[in-house]
Amino acid sequence: MGLMSDAPEPDGRTPDGRTVERFRIVVLPHLDSAYGFARWLTRDPVAAQDLAQESLLRALRYFHAFRGEEAKPWLLRIVRNTWTDMRTRYAAESESLEIVENRAADGPDPEQSAQAGDRRRHVAAALAAVPAEVREVLVLREIEDLSYKQIAAVLDLPIGTVMSRLARAREKLAAELRGRLGRRDHGLSDL
Amino acid sequence: MDCPTCEAMVDAYVDGELSARDSAEFETALAICAGCRKRLEAARTMSNLLRDLPAEPAPDLLRARIERDLRAIAGRPRERAREQLRWAAIAASLIVAVGLGWLGGNLTGQGGRQSDEMIAGYLRVAMAETPVDVASSDRHTVKPWFVGRVDYAPPVHDLTAQGFPLLGGRLDVVDGRKVAVLVYRRNQHRLALTVWPATAAGDTSPDVTVRDGFALTRWRHAGFEMRAVSDLAPAEMKSFATALDRAIDTGS
Numbered sequence: 001m002g003l004m005s006d007a008p009e010p011d012g013r014t015p016d017g018r019t020v021e022r023f024r025i026v027v028l029p030h031l032d033s034a035y036g037f038a039r040w041l042t043r044d045p046v047a048a049q050d051l052a053q054e055s056l057l058r059a060l061r062y063f064h065a066f067r068g069e070e071a072k073p074w075l076l077r078i079v080r081n082t083w084t085d086m087r088t089r090y091a092a093e094s095e096s097l098e099i100v101e102n103r104a105a106d107g108p109d110p111e112q113s114a115q116a117g118d119r120r121r122h123v124a125a126a127l128a129a130v131p132a133e134v135r136e137v138l139v140l141r142e143i144e145d146l147s148y149k150q151i152a153a154v155l156d157l158p159i160g161t162v163m164s165r166l167a168r169a170r171e172k173l174a175a176e177l178r179g180r181l182g183r184r185d186h187g188l189s190d191l
Numbered sequence: 192m193d194c195p196t197c198e199a200m201v202d203a204y205v206d207g208e209l210s211a212r213d214s215a216e217f218e219t220a221l222a223i224c225a226g227c228r229k230r231l232e233a234a235r236t237m238s239n240l241l242r243d244l245p246a247e248p249a250p251d252l253l254r255a256r257i258e259r260d261l262r263a264i265a266g267r268p269r270e271r272a273r274e275q276l277r278w279a280a281i282a283a284s285l286i287v288a289v290g291l292g293w294l295g296g297n298l299t300g301q302g303g304r305q306s307d308e309m310i311a312g313y314l315r316v317a318m319a320e321t322p323v324d325v326a327s328s329d330r331h332t333v334k335p336w337f338v339g340r341v342d343y344a345p346p347v348h349d350l351t352a353q354g355f356p357l358l359g360g361r362l363d364v365v366d367g368r369k370v371a372v373l374v375y376r377r378n379q380h381r382l383a384l385t386v387w388p389a390t391a392a393g394d395t396s397p398d399v400t401v402r403d404g405f406a407l408t409r410w411r412h413a414g415f416e417m418r419a420v421s422d423l424a425p426a427e428m429k430s431f432a433t434a435l436d437r438a439i440d441t442g443s
Contacts, residue, residue, distance in 0.1 A: 014264070015264055015265075016265070017265040020261050020264055020265035021265075023261070024261070028257075031249045031253075031254065031257070032246070032248045032249050034249070035247070035248070035249035035250070035253060036246060036247060036248075036249075039247055045250075049250060049252065049253045049256070052249065052253055052257075053253060053256050053257055053260070056257050056260070057257075057260055060261070060264065119240070120243060120244060120245070123240045123241065123243070123244060124244055127241070127244075138241060141206065142238055142241035142242055143241060143242070143244065143246070147206075147208065148203075148206065148208050163202065163203065166202060166206075167202045170202070170233075170234060170237050173237060174233065174237055177240075
């Protein structure tokens, strides 16, 4: 966690042209993932862009410390840590965090594909509504398709804790979804 | 295998995190345990629902912003990225323009977010290899293309005679509403014109703003809000607006 928390220039080095070049090849291809993760963390498209941009810049500054591990979890970990720092600022600058937390349905808009059904909307709203700790582990596992080991790296947790968190998160999301669907049948009777 | 063990393995099984041996053991246990089968079904259903959510790729505007940052840090642009970086610079200038309220005239009065979408739209036109969805200089091809795609009939006029050949049209989404974008060419430059029905009455004359060599023009004519963006000289932008207004008025 401490590795990439706050200090802007860990060793005073500014990345040179060749570092930027390597960064483009190794890290930049994961921008979609970084943005997608940021979208679910922030639940706001504008804040997600700010977060993704800030994270990429931070990643570049720490890139000299990148030792050829997997780039995607490495970048997502930076996104998450950057958000931890940024959300305080966001809370102070605009609305109170509580309002953000309660603005339930603002995940990525599944209606963008016009034919997307009721079901997707409910799932997106439920995922946006559950607590951040529940949401992040589900997004990493199911949407970003990370393994337990990779999730452990992003969240800086032991694998055992990832497993128990994931199990709890699935239960929570199922409960949230059931609450939203009420008794209507959306083919989710198994939940 | 007793049931608590079996139950604890459901998630790892769904997530493909069990060894081959453990998986086989789990499947055997599953056959005699209805409770765990139900749990497995629920976990699978949940997993599929989440995976079914549409992915939202990083917006063009974000890419442009990051390009600009990388370029600033690297000190000098790479040769093959030069063209892209030029547009990144344009993105930067547009952000400034929006900060100054250039885009005004919101569709729904919501502000910020919509402006971002519109800039991203300009960038798509500017950066894309194929900037249009329907490529034609024939207004009788382009205009019908918009039918059923946007909920209004945008004015479509080829201005080749005035030095602005029509390249075609495309759609963009601003504030959740589909809008028509017409793409014109002036020598080697592209010009993107976004058009939507005005809510305010009366025509306004073209207002050209220049930021870093980039011309932004806004005006209202014949019941339409017009927003044009290009890297043309201001005088040329003005003559484009004048030519378009005349074409609309004379129906040519």
